[in-house]
Amino acid sequence: MKLQSLSTLTVIGALLIGVTGCQTAKPTEASMKERAQTVIGKPVSKIDNIRSDSTLTYYTAYTPAGEYNCELPSGAIIAVASMGIMTPPLSCLPKGASPIPVQ
Secondary structure (H helix, E strand, C coil), X not given: CHHHHHHHHHHHHHHHHHHHHHHHCCCCHHHHHHHHHHHXXXXXXXXXEEEECCCEEEEEEEECCEEEEEXXXXXXXXXXXXXXXXXXXXXXXXXXXXXXXXX
């Protein structure tokens, strides 16, 4: 009986550790730079002004053509992506551009 309760406690502990790790998962600077280059289509010299909330990571990508504001899903979404299940979408807009189209 003690072995069964110990096994249950071990499984629950492992799940809690896994969920906690998902909440703190953030993309690396190298991956943010590489993905921004792919989306923008120009070489990115550096990334800066990195900030994050619980679901998105925001940063500025610098290219010879100008600056771009980028948004990348993070947290649990990036943890799933790191397992190869999905690739979260990256959005980069030229600095000052509106994400809402003018009609």
